[in-house]
Amino acid sequence: MATFKFELVSPERLILSVDAEQVDLPGSEGDFGVLAGHAPFLTTLKTGIITVKAGGAVSRIYVRGGFADVNASGLTVLAEKAVPELDFGPAVAAAELAVVETIVVEARTEEARYRAIAVREEVKVAIAAIG
Amino acid sequence: MASLKELKNRIASVKATQKITKAMQMVAAAKLRRAQEAAVAARPYARRLGVVVANLAAAMDGRDDAPLLLAGTGRDDVHLLVVCTAERGLCGGFNSSIVRLAREHAAALIAAGKTVKILTVGKKGADALKREHGNRIIDRVELRGIKTVSFDIAVDLGKRVVELYEAGEFDVCTLFYSEFKSVIQQIPTARQLLPVRVEAPAAAIETDYEFEPDEADILETLLPRYVSVALFSALLENAAGEMGAKMTAMDNATRNAGDMIDRLSITYNRTRQAKITTELVEIISGAEAL
Numbered sequence: 001m002a003t004f005k006f007e008l009v010s011p012e013r014l015i016l017s018v019d020a021e022q023v024d025l026p027g028s029e030g031d032f033g034v035l036a037g038h039a040p041f042l043t044t045l046k047t048g049i050i051t052v053k054a055g056g057a058v059s060r061i062y063v064r065g066g067f068a069d070v071n072a073s074g075l076t077v078l079a080e081k082a083v084p085e086l087d088f089g090p091a092v093a094a095a096e097l098a099v100v101e102t103i104v105v106e107a108r109t110e111e112a113r114y115r116a117i118a119v120r121e122e123v124k125v126a127i128a129a130i131g
Numbered sequence: 132m133a134s135l136k137e138l139k140n141r142i143a144s145v146k147a148t149q150k151i152t153k154a155m156q157m158v159a160a161a162k163l164r165r166a167q168e169a170a171v172a173a174r175p176y177a178r179r180l181g182v183v184v185a186n187l188a189a190a191m192d193g194r195d196d197a198p199l200l201l202a203g204t205g206r207d208d209v210h211l212l213v214v215c216t217a218e219r220g221l222c223g224g225f226n227s228s229i230v231r232l233a234r235e236h237a238a239a240l241i242a243a244g245k246t247v248k249i250l251t252v253g254k255k256g257a258d259a260l261k262r263e264h265g266n267r268i269i270d271r272v273e274l275r276g277i278k279t280v281s282f283d284i285a286v287d288l289g290k291r292v293v294e295l296y297e298a299g300e301f302d303v304c305t306l307f308y309s310e311f312k313s314v315i316q317q318i319p320t321a322r323q324l325l326p327v328r329v330e331a332p333a334a335a336i337e338t339d340y341e342f343e344p345d346e347a348d349i350l351e352t353l354l355p356r357y358v359s360v361a362l363f364s365a366l367l368e369n370a371a372g373e374m375g376a377k378m379t380a381m382d383n384a385t386r387n388a389g390d391m392i393d394r395l396s397i398t399y400n401r402t403r404q405a406k407i408t409t410e411l412v413e414i415i416s417g418a419e420a421l
Contacts, residue, residue, distance in 0.1 A: 009179060011282040011363055013172035029343050042183065043343040044352055067353065069183050071340075076179055080282075080356070 002036035005074030006052060008061065010082050016061070020054040023075055025068050034068075034075050041070040047122040049129055050077065060085040062130050064096065064123065085130055093127045135406065138399040142392060149388035155221070156381035163314065163374035169279065170311060170367040177364045181329075184357050188329040190346050198347060200293065200354040203326030204302045209246045211269075211301035212237060213292065213324065215308040215365050216256035217373040218274050223383075225309060225317060225376035226255040232319040233307045237264060248301055252288065252366070269300075280366045282359070289359030296325055308365035309372040315379055317372035324361055327354055 006020040024033045026048030045066040052059050065080030081099075083092050100120040107113035133141070191197050214233045216226045233256075237247050249268045251257040257271040272288060274280075292304060304325035309317040342349055 007175075007179075009176045011173060011176045011285075011360060012169070014175045027343060040340045041343070042187070042340055042349065044349055065356075067183075067349065069179070078176060078179055078183070 003054070004034070004036040004038075006054070007074065007076045008050070008063075008082055009076065009078050011080065015082050015084070016052075018052070018054045020052050020075075022053040024051040025077070026050070026063075027068070034070055038070045038075070040072070041068075043068055045077070045079070047119060048126045060130060062088055062092075062096075062126055064099075064119075064126075088130050096123055096127065133398075133402075135399065135402055138395060138402065142395045142399065145388050145391050145395065149385055149392065152381045152384040152388060156378055156385060159374045159378040159381060163371065163378055165279070166367070166371040166374050167311070170364070170371045173364055173367050177360050180353075180357055180360055184327065184350075184353060185329045186340065187342075187346055187350050187353065188327075190340065190342070191350065194347075196347050198350050198354055199297065200325060200358070201327050201350060204299070206302045207245070209248065209301040209303075210240050211248045211250060211292070211295065211304040211325075213250045213252065213304060213306045213362075214256040214260065215306065215362075215369050216251070216253035216259075217369065218254050219373075220255060221380060222373050222377035223380035225373055226253075226259065228317075228319045229307055229309050230256055230259040232321060234260070234263065236305065236307070236321060237267075250292070253369075274366075280363070280370050282363055285363030285366060286359045288362050289355060292324070292362075293355050293358055306361065306365055308369050311368045311371040311375065314375040317376055322361070322365075324358060327357060 001021045003019040003021055006016070006018055006023050007014065008016040022033055022035055024031060026046045028044040028046050031048075032043075045063060045068055047064040048062075050061045050063055052061065062083045062085070063077065063079040063081065066077055066082070069076045069078070081096070097120075100116065100123050104113065104116040104120055107116045188201060191201065212233055214229065216229050220226065233249075237249070240247050247264070247267050249260060249264055251260060251268060251271045252274065254271075254273050254275065257268065257273075260268060270291075274284070277284065295301060296304065303323065306322045306324045308320060308322075310320045312318055
């Protein structure tokens with residue numbers, strides 16, 4: 001099966017760089033899958049789980065605050081926070097919940113608060129899915 | 132001529148200083164390695180984000196619904212200078228060269244009749260600018276007690292800058308920091324942070340990009356992050372640069388202390404010999420007189 005380059009980058013470091021067969025991502029306007037030869041596409045991501053199929057193995061990664069850039073050179077996901085399934089434990093989940101909770105508390109406008117609450121719910125769903 | 136005892140004390144004191152500078156140099160070397168790794172590891176994100184923002188900005192070109200952070204306020208009256216320095220001294224000209232650049236910039240702006248506001252990050256910058264521009268410093272951020280620069284710090288800082296911008300507190304924001312070239316070379320740099328100025332986009336811009344949600348919405352979420360990332364990389368470059376400068380400075384200090392000890396030891400020995408000779412002469416002439 002044809003592969004394409006998939007890179008996952010957080011501000012602190014390059015987390016993952018593999019040749020993947022398929023990557024499924026939680027786009028902000030709906031989940032979508034990327035195969036080799038996908039049309040150029042740029043979208044923001046919801047908090048959720050990225051599923052990577054590479055070399056026959058399937059791995060899952062938790063992402064928050066990210067966006068995906070698909071172009072001829074492959075797929076790049078830039079995420080504020082990204083944790084592979086293997087490293088995802090109760091401590092990470094608690095820290096993530098604490099982060100979104102402060103965003104909800106700090107929101108000053110009504111609109112920002114609703115958005116923050118939506119993010120918090122996404123985080124809860126994602127934690128339940130990966131935990 | 133100093134007495135023998137004074138010389139001896141002086142040598143002991145310089146030796147103690149040398150031990151300290153030597154230890155500081157080694158600590159700086161260890162920290163430098165870590166800081167350098169962090170700075171290098173953070174580059175891919177900053178570079179990719181730059182490319183994406185450049186692509187988006189190209190797609191937005193000529194449209195009038197561009198976000199405030201990209202389009203600017205349309206004025207050029209109030210300038211905010213974000214001056215990033217180290218938290219500590221004893222690192223050669225590292226802090227002063229950043230401050231000097233910022234000061235020149237401020238002087239030029241003031242001469243041109245603009246209003247200047249300053250936000251300092253790191254204690255040394257605030258100390259150095261306090262006397263001349265004390266009333267222009269609107270806020271100072273201290274990084275005391277922070278061991279490694281994490282992205283969260285940059286996000287907080289970025290949020291503060293963006294909020295000030297949206298509140299109309301300033302029109303243009305320039306970031307001052309020191310670019311880490313190598314251990315012995317750090318270049319003080321000024322970079323325009325707001326309105327976001329896109330570096331010349333990569334040669335191959337894909338024009339048939341699809342955007343979800345549309346360009347303006349993506350930019351809306353992306354630009355604040357771009358600002359945070361710019362601050363983050365400045366902080367990381369600074370951290371590495373500070374350690375590099377400190378290492379060089381402490382290496383020089385150790386070497387100078389060594390030279391000083393050598394010189395003092397020679398003086399000490401000469402004085403001691405002169406003293407013995409004088410005593411001998413006294414004894415011999417005393418014996419001859421009998």
